[in-house]
Amino acid sequence: MEKIAVIGSGLIGRAWATVFSRAGHQVKLYDAVDGTVERAIGLIEEGLVELKAAGLVSGNPKEIVKNISAASSLEDAVSNADYVQENTSEKLDVKREVFKQMDAVAPASCILASSTSTIQTSLFSEGLSGKNRCIVAHPVNPPHVVPIVEVSPASWTDESVVKRTYDLHARVGQVPIIVKKEVAGFILNRLQAALLREAWRLVGEDYVSAEDLDKTVRDGLGLRWAFMGPFETIDLNAPEGVADYAGRFGKAFSEMMSGVNYSEWNAPLISKVESQCREYLSHEKHVEREAIRDKKLMALVAHKRG
């Protein structure tokens, strides 16, 4: 079993330590800020207890958390690792420096993966002697609940590194996908952006309220998408499948969206959406609502497994 190093003990780092330790891997957790890792391991154990209650952990949280140990330095974390999952801040100069340091001390066969959602592999790995073992493995928060992982190599990343990263994530219970060429936002955030900009425009131009638009997804569009993707959905919405669907509805869909122009979300639009959201989404209960969301996510993922 691969030995894992998780760099950074914030929300995402802790979630990754949870994912790998839950699957039985030895995890070394490192954070540049002194004393945070010990606290992080405590939080991970609490999280494992919640996951257990939701049916998303079969083992004993007390035993699982023993798979995680605090690393005393970056070198201590990665020098024996087979796979590193990096979760430092979303700044190119920070990533470049951390990857440079890791590349200097990690074993030659060790994969260096980043959780970044905005920085392409080619940018943080360029110029490193080990650039061919660098890759992005982008999770959706929180990865110990939401399984998707976008595996996005640079053009110079070794095929074997792509495959080993993919296989590792599949084995620990995630759902990896391959982003075949670098593209801003990878796949998930591009799809989200495409839907969001239409959503903002529809509210901005007074076709619908923000609350009604949310209902349209939550009680309509999102129900199928929780267990089948958009292609599978339309494949079943025409008797002969997706090509049949395209023949029937492609022209209408194209015409429906033609001539639409999107502008950046400006101050008046932001203020309009913000005030409409405040009518049904309490700002005071933001933290409580986050906890409810996480419980619902866990319950939904457990439901899908059942």
Added chain:
Amino acid sequence: MEKIAVIGSGLIGRAWATVFSRAGHQVKLYDAVDGTVERAIGLIEEGLVELKAAGLVSGNPKEIVKNISAASSLEDAVSNADYVQENTSEKLDVKREVFKQMDAVAPASCILASSTSTIQTSLFSEGLSGKNRCIVAHPVNPPHVVPIVEVSPASWTDESVVKRTYDLHARVGQVPIIVKKEVAGFILNRLQAALLREAWRLVGEDYVSAEDLDKTVRDGLGLRWAFMGPFETIDLNAPEGVADYAGRFGKAFSEMMSGVNYSEWNAPLISKVESQCREYLSHEKHVEREAIRDKKLMALVAHKRG
């Protein structure tokens, strides 16, 4: 309780008869083709048994189906109705003729609603003396499982008709929303089209396979959207809410999507997506997969209610 007429006994008509009868309304079901209504009522009863098994019906299917009676003519169906849900074919001339006939025989206070997904209220009601009582109430298939209903009036539809339609659908357990101004595709299909055209482009330009894109939604993006809409999702993805989110990510989202051009789905692209879909979505099992989807949809909706 409003007396309901359902016109057309195909898939959508039967689903609407199920929705209204399940909520205790008397339903007159009419179909222009002789003998189909009796068969439809049998199918509705079978469907109610399935819904009962899924936990989506509390009453006894045998009793519920007694709320539905076969109408012998369009006049018989609507002459005593408070609300009509029309489900004839998606052709403007057919809709215009059916609405003209219904407008001539329905009581003055009766609402005339269409399930159409493509024809605006103004088009099928224009010129009718009762045009102010005409409206679209667009469901997602199947409406006895998926609750969203897009209520889309023409500019001349009475406010009271909008309100009564909204209230009726809310009372029978659907989730109605108001489309404030007529717009092609209403809200749901516009959001779907926005995401779909990016999905087709990403596969067409070889960034990702169709199967991996489906996973990205099914095991990522779609999980939150099954119980909270896109605004609620981003409202919780920034500490200070949706305006904070727009400030942090708006520019990046806008840049990410800038310069993207969409073309109509042409033959080579359709054939590419079709062949990729056939790798993981069996054409031979299309009907079986539809049944699995419907079971999963019912289970998900039951889960959300629990």
